[in-house]
Amino acid sequence: MTAIYRHRLFWPIVALVTLIVINAVARPQFIKIRVQDGELYGPLISILRDSAPLMLVALGMTIVIATRGIDLSVGAIMAVSGAVALTIIDGAEDPGNVGTVLIACIVAVLVSLVLGAWNGFLVSVVGIQPIIATLVLMLAGRGVALLITGGFITTVNSEPYSFIASGYLFALPFAFLIGVVAIVILSLVERRTALGVLTEAVGINPEASRLAGVRSRSIIWGAYIVSGTLAGVAGLIYASNIKAADANAAGVFIELYAILAVVLGGTSLNGGKFSIAGTVVGVLIIQTLDSTILFLGVSSAQSPVFFAIVVVIVVIVQSARLRDGLAALTARVRSRGAGVQDSDKVEVA
Amino acid sequence: MTVDIDVPPIVEMRGITIRFPGVLALDGVDFTLRPGEVHSLMGENGAGKSTLIKALTGVYGIDAGSITVAGERRTFSTAADAQDAGISTVYQEVNLCTNLTVGENVMLGHEQRRGTGIDWKATHREAARHLESLGLSLDTRSMLASHSIAIQQLVAISRAMVLDAKVLILDEPTSSLDRGEVEQLFGVIRDLRGKGVAILFVSHFLDQVYEISDRITVLRNGTLVGEHPIAELPRDALVTKMIGRELEDLAAIANSSHRVIDRTGTPVVKATGLGKRGVLEPADLEIYEGEVVGIAGLLGSGRTELVRLLYGADRADEGEVEVHGKGTKVHQPRHAIEHRISLSSENRREEGVVADLTVAENIVLGIQARQGWMRKIPKKDQDAVVKEYIEALGVRPANPNALVGNLSGGNQQKVLLARWLATAPELLVLDEPTRGIDVGAKADIQRKVAELSAQGLSVIFISSELEEVLRLAQRVVVLRDRRKIGELDAADTDLDTLIDYIANAGEGSAA
Numbered sequence: 001m002t003a004i005y006r007h008r009l010f011w012p013i014v015a016l017v018t019l020i021v022i023n024a025v026a027r028p029q030f031i032k033i034r035v036q037d038g039e040l041y042g043p044l045i046s047i048l049r050d051s052a053p054l055m056l057v058a059l060g061m062t063i064v065i066a067t068r069g070i071d072l073s074v075g076a077i078m079a080v081s082g083a084v085a086l087t088i089i090d091g092a093e094d095p096g097n098v099g100t101v102l103i104a105c106i107v108a109v110l111v112s113l114v115l116g117a118w119n120g121f122l123v124s125v126v127g128i129q130p131i132i133a134t135l136v137l138m139l140a141g142r143g144v145a146l147l148i149t150g151g152f153i154t155t156v157n158s159e160p161y162s163f164i165a166s167g168y169l170f171a172l173p174f175a176f177l178i179g180v181v182a183i184v185i186l187s188l189v190e191r192r193t194a195l196g197v198l199t200e201a202v203g204i205n206p207e208a209s210r211l212a213g214v215r216s217r218s219i220i221w222g223a224y225i226v227s228g229t230l231a232g233v234a235g236l237i238y239a240s241n242i243k244a245a246d247a248n249a250a251g252v253f254i255e256l257y258a259i260l261a262v263v264l265g266g267t268s269l270n271g272g273k274f275s276i277a278g279t280v281v282g283v284l285i286i287q288t289l290d291s292t293i294l295f296l297g298v299s300s301a302q303s304p305v306f307f308a309i310v311v312v313i314v315v316i317v318q319s320a321r322l323r324d325g326l327a328a329l330t331a332r333v334r335s336r337g338a339g340v341q342d343s344d345k346v347e348v349a
Numbered sequence: 350m351t352v353d354i355d356v357p358p359i360v361e362m363r364g365i366t367i368r369f370p371g372v373l374a375l376d377g378v379d380f381t382l383r384p385g386e387v388h389s390l391m392g393e394n395g396a397g398k399s400t401l402i403k404a405l406t407g408v409y410g411i412d413a414g415s416i417t418v419a420g421e422r423r424t425f426s427t428a429a430d431a432q433d434a435g436i437s438t439v440y441q442e443v444n445l446c447t448n449l450t451v452g453e454n455v456m457l458g459h460e461q462r463r464g465t466g467i468d469w470k471a472t473h474r475e476a477a478r479h480l481e482s483l484g485l486s487l488d489t490r491s492m493l494a495s496h497s498i499a500i501q502q503l504v505a506i507s508r509a510m511v512l513d514a515k516v517l518i519l520d521e522p523t524s525s526l527d528r529g530e531v532e533q534l535f536g537v538i539r540d541l542r543g544k545g546v547a548i549l550f551v552s553h554f555l556d557q558v559y560e561i562s563d564r565i566t567v568l569r570n571g572t573l574v575g576e577h578p579i580a581e582l583p584r585d586a587l588v589t590k591m592i593g594r595e596l597e598d599l600a601a602i603a604n605s606s607h608r609v610i611d612r613t614g615t616p617v618v619k620a621t622g623l624g625k626r627g628v629l630e631p632a633d634l635e636i637y638e639g640e641v642v643g644i645a646g647l648l649g650s651g652r653t654e655l656v657r658l659l660y661g662a663d664r665a666d667e668g669e670v671e672v673h674g675k676g677t678k679v680h681q682p683r684h685a686i687e688h689r690i691s692l693s694s695e696n697r698r699e700e701g702v703v704a705d706l707t708v709a710e711n712i713v714l715g716i717q718a719r720q721g722w723m724r725k726i727p728k729k730d731q732d733a734v735v736k737e738y739i740e741a742l743g744v745r746p747a748n749p750n751a752l753v754g755n756l757s758g759g760n761q762q763k764v765l766l767a768r769w770l771a772t773a774p775e776l777l778v779l780d781e782p783t784r785g786i787d788v789g790a791k792a793d794i795q796r797k798v799a800e801l802s803a804q805g806l807s808v809i810f811i812s813s814e815l816e817e818v819l820r821l822a823q824r825v826v827v828l829r830d831r832r833k834i835g836e837l838d839a840a841d842t843d844l845d846t847l848i849d850y851i852a853n854a855g856e857g858s859a860a
Contacts, residue, residue: 212682213682
C-alpha cells in the first residue's frame with residue numbers, strides 16, 4: 001500500500017480522477033461515450049482531442065526541463081509553423097490536394113526544427129541562459145509568423161488539412177493519435193536507449209557528466225530540437241482546428257501551461273529526473289480542468305480565477321514538504337497524548 | 350590542556366538512537382561536550398559522526414534518547430532551533446553567500462538597523478569588530494568569493510560568534526587548507542576555547558586531531574566505542590578503535606614504490622610542453638605502463654591544472670599529447686576517454702558523482718557515455734559490471750539502487766573509482782582520491798591502486814598526504830607556483846627530502 005501511496009504518479013492521478021469524478025457527479029453525461037459511424041464522441045473524447053497541442057508541447061518541455069533548461073518559445077514556434085503551412089497551402093493551386101498538404105506540413109515542421117536548433121545553439125554552444133535564449137524567439141517568433149502571412153490571418157479551406165484536427169482514425173480523433181505516437185516514440189527513445197539516463201545526468205550535474213565523457217552539448221542541443229519540432233506539430237494541429245494561421249493567437253501562454261503540466265507530473269524545474277508519464281497526466285489534468293470550467297458553466301470572466309484556485313490546490317496536495325510537515329505535526333500531536341482533541345483536524349493530511 | 354571534569358557539560362546527549370529505512374544509523378550513543386574544550390569526534394565513514402552532528406544541529410530528529418543543552422532538555426526539529434540554543438556549525442563546504450561581501454555574510458540577519466533601513470556603516474563596523482576578535486583584519490566590503498576557502502571558513506566562524514554560539518561544530522574544516530591556514534584556524538580555535546566556547550572538531554587528519562583536541566570520542570558502526578582524554582589514547586590505539594582491526598594493510602602497500610618500471614619503450618602517455626596561459630607554465634610529463642606517477646605540491650601549485658589539461662577538462666593552448674607514441678588531440682574529456690585516459694576529479698561532489706542517480710547508474714555512466722546514447726548497455730551487462738565493482742571495491746551499502754548522494758564520501762569515491770575502472774583505462778588519473786575519507790576506505794583505495802598498477806595500469810596519483818604519494822608512486826613530479834620544478838625517484842626519497850624539495854628546490858633557477 002505504501003508503495004502505491006509513495007509512487008510519484010499517485011497524487012497527479014488522484015487529482016485527475018477527482019476532477020473527472022466531480023464532473024461526472026455534476027453532470028453524468030460527462031463520462032458518456034457515444035459511437036457514431038464507428039467513431040467515438042463525448043466530453044472525455046473531446047478532452048483527449050483538444051489536449052493534443054499541449055501534449056506535444058509539454059512532452060518537448062519535459063525533455064528540456066530535464067536538462068535544467070526551459071523553452072519559452074514554443075508558442076511562437078507554433079505560430080510560425082501554422083503560418084508556414086497555411087501560406088504554402090493557400091498559395092498552392094489545389095489546396096485540397098493531399099500531397100500539397102503533406103509538403104506544407106513537412107516544411108512547417110522542418111522550419112520548427114530549425115528554430116529549435118537555434119534555441120539549442122544559443123543555450124548549448126553560446127552558453128546563454130535558457131530563459132533568455134528562448135525569450136528571444138518567444139518575442140521575435142510571432143513577428144516572423146506575421147511576416148510570413150503578410151500581416152493577415154491566412155485562412156484556408158482544405159479538406160485534408162482539416163483532417164489533422166478534426167479527422168478520425170481507428171475510431172479515435174487523429175489529433176489524439178498524433179499525441180499518442182509522440183508519447184510512444186519519446187518513451188521508447190528515452191528508455192530503450194541511454195538517452196534518458198544521460199539526459200538526467202546532464203540535468204543533475206552538467207560538469208560531472210562532461211568529465212565522465214557525456215556529450216552534454218549534443219544532449220542539450222537535441223532537447224531543444226525535439227521541443228521545437230513537437231511545438232511545430234502542435235502548431236499544425238492548432239491551425240487546422242481553426243482553419244487559419246493566426247499569428248497573434250496561436251499558442252498564446254502555452255509555454256506556461258506546458259511548464260505547469262510538467263511540474264504537475266512531478267518533474268522538478270531543477271532538472272534531472274523526469275517522467276513522461278507524469279507529464280501526460282499533467283496535461284490531462286489541465287485539459288480536464290479546462291473542460292470542467294466550460295462544463296460547470298463558470299462565466300468566462302471568472303474562469304481564470306477558478307483555474308488558478310484548482311491549480312493551487314493540486315500543487316499544494318502534491319507538495320512533499322507540506323505532506324511531511326503535516327505528518328510530523330500529526331506525530332507530534334499524537335506523542336503529546338491522544339487527549340489533545342486538535343489532532344483530529346490534522347488527520348486530514 | 351585538561352578540562353575540569355566538574356564543569357557542568359554544555360551538551361549532553363544520552364542514548365541517541367536514529368533509524369533510517371533499513372539502517373540503524375546510531376544505536377544508543379552518549380556524547381558529552383564541556384565548555385572550553387576541543388572535543389574530536391572520530392570514526393570511519395559510516396560510523397555515525399555526521400548523523401550525530403545532524404542530531405545535535407536539528408537536521409535529523411532522534412528516535413530515542415535525550416539532548417540536554419546548558420542544563421535544559423531540548424528537542425530540535427529544525428536547524429534554527431539548534432542555532433537558537435547556541436549551537437553553530439561550520440561545514441567542510443562553506444555555507445555562506447559567496448556573492449555577498451564579507452561584512453554582509455558575518456552580520457546576515459543581524460544587521461544594525463536605523464529606522465526602517467539598515468545602517469551599513471555600523472553593520473560593517475560591527476562585522477570588523479567580530480573579525481578582529483578572531484585576529485582577522487579583512488576589508489568587510491570585499492566580496493567573500495574573492496577570499497580563499499580558509500578565510501571564508503574563518504568568516505563562517507565569525508558569523509557563528511555573532512550568533513553568540515556556545516557550541517561550535519567544525520566539520521572537516523581543514524580539508525582544503527594548507528599548513529599555514531590550518532595554523533591560523535587553530536589559533537582561532539584555541540582563542541575561542543579560552544573564552545569558554547565548546548568546540549566539536551571533526552577531521553580525518555590524525556596530526557591535527559592530536560594537535561588541537563583535549564578529548565576524543567570514538568564511534569564505530571553507529572555505536573559508541575569510548576570517550577578518552579587525548580593523553581590517554583595513543584594514535585595506534587585510536588586507529589585500532591576506529592576500524593576495529595589492526596592496520597597492517599597500509600604497511601603491506603609500502604613496497605609499491607620500489608617496483609622497477611621498464612622505461613625503455615614508448616610511454617603510454619606523453620605530454621610535451623603542455624600549458625595554458627595564466628594556469629600552468631608548459632610542463633612535460635610521461636607515464637609508462639604499470640607506473641604510478643605521484644604529483645606533489647601545495648594546493649594551488651598547478652597539480653590539478655596539469656592533469657585537467659592532460660585530460661581535456663580544460664583546453665591547453667600549447668603543447669602536445671601523445672598516446673602510445675601517436676600524437677592526439679585531447680580537447681574534451683571524451684577524447685581522453687576514447688584514448689583510455691580517465692580522470693577522477695578532486696571535487697567529488699561538483700565534478701564527480703551525479704548525486705540524484707543511483708550507484709549503478711553512476712558506475713555505468715562512464716562506459717555508457719563512451720558507447721553513446723544510441724547503444725544502451727543491456728541491463729544484464731550493467732548489473733554484472735555494477736555487481737563486480739561493488740564487490741571488488743567494497744562499496745557500502747552494497748545496494749546498486751541507493752542514491753549516490755546518500756553515500757558517505759569514501760563510498761562515493763569508490764563508486765567513482767568503479768566508474769573509471771569499468772571503462773578499462775590504460776591511464777587512470779586520481780586527483781585527491783583519499784581526501785576527506787576514512788582510514789579504512791583510504792587503505793582500500795591505495796591497495797586497489799597498487800594492485801592495478803602491478804597488473805599494468807598506469808596511474809597518476811595526486812595527494813596532499815605526501816606519505817601516500819611516496820608509498821604508491823615510483824616517481825614523483827613536483828610542482829610549485831604553477832610550474833613543474835622537477836622529478837624525484839620515490840625509492841630513494843623520504844618524506845623530509847620531498848618536503849624540502851617542494852619548499853626549496855629550483856629556487857632562483859627560473860629567475
